[in-house]
Amino acid sequence: MALIVQKYGGTSVGNPERIKNVAKRVARAHAQGHKLVVVVSAMSGETNRLVALAKEVQANPDPRELDVVISTGEQVTIGLLSMALQAEGIKARSYTGPQVRILTDSSFTKARILKIDEDRMRRDLDEGCVVVVAGFQGVDDAGNITTLGRGGSDTTGVALAAALHADECQIYTDVDGVYTTDPRIVPEARKLDRITFEEMLEMASLGSKVLQTRSVEFAGKYKVRLRVLSSFQDEGEGTLITFEEDIKMEQPIISGIAFNRDEAKFTVLGVPDRPGIAYQILGPVAEANIDVDMIIQNVGQDGSTDFSFTVPRGEYERATAILEGVKTHMGAREVRGDRTMAKVSVVGVGMRSHVGIASRMFRTLAEEGINIQMISTSEIKISVVIDEKYLELAVRVLHKAFELDQVVS
C-alpha cells in the first residue's frame, strides 16, 4: 500500500466522459489499497477561453484579477472529478489551492510555492478518502488567489508529493512515456523505462514537451520519484524519472535524441574583440524579452571576432531589427541571420564516463553530408545546430548510430 499523487492534464479531463474515465482509473488504484491524492488541470481549452474573456475586458489584464478568473478552470474540474469518483462508490473530497492550503508568494500569474499544509489531506486519506486538488493555483499570505503559470499543475503534483512524502508522483498525459526520440520521425524509437532527472531536464528543455522543466527540477530537488504515464491506455508502466543510483549499470550511454525545430541563428561578424561585447549584443535582445538559447563566441583574429547565437524562430524579425541598431552602435561589420535552423542533441548521463561520444556524433553527421553550424556541450548533452532540412535525417542516423533502437536486456 503506497501513497501516490496522480496528476491529470487538461486533455485527460477534457470532457465529462474523460473525467469519468479518470475516475475509473483512480478507482482501480484505490481498490489496490493505495492512498491517493489526485491533482487536475482545467478542462482542455478552458484556461485559454478565460484568458480571452479577460482580454476582451482589459487589453492587458490586471494579474491579480486574471488569477481570480483563470483559477476557476481547475476548480470546476476538481468538483466534477469528485462527483465522478462518488459515482464510482468512492469517498472523495475536492480542495482548491487556497483550501489545501498551498501557500505561494504574491507573484500573480507566475507564483512560486512556499509551503503546503498537508494536515487536512492526511486526515482525509486516513479516512479512506481520495483527495482531489486543483493544480496550478495557490494563495498568498494576504489571502489573494495566485496561479503558478503554464504547466503549474505538474508543479502542484510534485509539490504535494514532496509535502506528503508520497511514494510516487504519477503524471498522466497523452503519451505513454518518454521516448528515445520522437517516434513520428524515427519509428524504431523506444519508450524508456527509466531516465534520470538530469537527462529528463535536457530532454524537456530541448523540445520533448512531456513534462514542464520546472516540475522536473522541483522533483529532483525534493527527491520525488516521478512517473510519466498515458491516461488513455490501461496497460504500461510509463517512464520513471528517478535518481542516477536507481538506474542499472547496463543503462546505455545515451538515453535519447532531443531536437528543436524552430530555431533561428544570428551571427554578428567583425565585432571588435574587447570585454563586454557579449553584453552589448545580447543586452538589447534580452531587454526585448527574446529568449536567447545557444551562444558561441570564437577566439578573435586581427582584433575582431564573430559572435553567434540562436533565438526562437518566431522572434526572428524583432531580433533582426534590434541587431541592426546594435551593429551600427558597436561598429560591427555585418549581421547574418538564418531563420531555418534546427537543434539536435544527444543526451545521456553515461557520456560522463565514456569518451568518444562527440566524435561519434560528428562523424555520423559528416557521413550524411550534414554541415554542423554550431556546437555546444554540457556534462550530459552535446547539441549541434544544423540546417532544418536535415533535421529528420540527423535524428534518424544518430538514433541508429547510438543503438537506441536496441532493447536493453
Added chain:
Amino acid sequence: MALIVQKYGGTSVGNPERIKNVAKRVARAHAQGHKLVVVVSAMSGETNRLVALAKEVQANPDPRELDVVISTGEQVTIGLLSMALQAEGIKARSYTGPQVRILTDSSFTKARILKIDEDRMRRDLDEGCVVVVAGFQGVDDAGNITTLGRGGSDTTGVALAAALHADECQIYTDVDGVYTTDPRIVPEARKLDRITFEEMLEMASLGSKVLQTRSVEFAGKYKVRLRVLSSFQDEGEGTLITFEEDIKMEQPIISGIAFNRDEAKFTVLGVPDRPGIAYQILGPVAEANIDVDMIIQNVGQDGSTDFSFTVPRGEYERATAILEGVKTHMGAREVRGDRTMAKVSVVGVGMRSHVGIASRMFRTLAEEGINIQMISTSEIKISVVIDEKYLELAVRVLHKAFELDQVVS
C-alpha cells in the same frame, strides 16, 4: 457621500461589453464621491451550463462538490468587473465569498448567511477602492465553499449592506422598477416610486419576479433600504422598497395588482367533516414535494364538507394521482381538478385603514361576468382564483377600478 451596495444580475453582466457598461455606471457613482461595494452574479447562462456539466458526471450531483463547481461562475465575473473598473481608471479589488469572508452554515446549495467580516472591505473602501464581491456564495466554518441557492446574489447584496450599514442597497436588473402591474397586460401601468417591504413581499411571491422574496425579507429584517433599478437605462430612480413610516400619507390605498397564471385547482367533495382532514389530504401532497398555495375549507353540511386548494400547474398530473389514493383512503365522494386557473391579487398597506376594498374588487369582477372560484385574504392583500381565460381582463379592470393609472400628485 454615501456608502452604497450595488448588485448586478446575470443579464447585466452577460458578456464583456455589458460588464464594461456596468463598470461605467459604477465609475459614475464613484465620481460622485460614493463608497461602493458591487455584488455580481454569474454571467447569464453560466450557472445553468455548470449544473448541466455536473449532471453529466453524476446524475444527482453531490451538493458539496456542486457548490465547488457552480461558485466559479461568480468568481469569473468579479475578476472581469474589477479589470473593467481598472480600465476606467478606478482602483478595484475582487473578493470571493470565502475571501470576504461570508460565513454560512453547511447546507450546501442552499446555505444561510451567519456572519460577514467587513474589516477587509472597509479597509479597501477607506483607500478609495471599489470592492467587488461574488454573490451567491460563502464558506462554512470548516472552510468548505457553499452557495446560497437561486437568487442568492440578491441576498449577498442585502447582507453586505446590512453588515456595512450601507445607506442603500441597489439591485440592478432588466426592469426599471416595480410596477402597479405587468405593463404587457395593462399599458397604463405605472412605475411605483416607493413600496413597503410588506407590499413587495406580496407582489414578489405572487409572480412579480423582480426581487427574490428571501432578499426582501432579509432587507426588511435588517432595515436595509432596497432600490430596484434598470442596468440598461441611464436615467430613473427606480423603485425604493422601504419602511411604512417613509411612505407619504397620500399614498394610494392599493399599490398594485399581482397575478399568477400557472395555477391548478383541486376540490375534494364530500369529505367527512372531522378533525384532521386537512392533514389527511395535504400530507401526502406535501410529502411529494408539491407546493400548495391557497387552501379553502368551507363549513360542512350534513356531516361532510368540501376542501379546495391550488398547486402549480406543472404538478397537476402528479397531484391528481396522489388525490385519487387519498379519496379512496378517506372515503370522499369525488375529486375535481381544473388545470387552467389563475390568481389575481390586489396589494396595499392602505387597505388596513380602508374598508370596502374587497367589495369594490368583487363588484368590479362581477360587472365583467368573471366568476370568482376561491377567495383568500391577508392583512394587506386580497386574492381571488378565477378561470385563466379572464386573467388579462380582470387585471385591466381592477387596475382601473383602483385608479392605479392616476399619477399621485
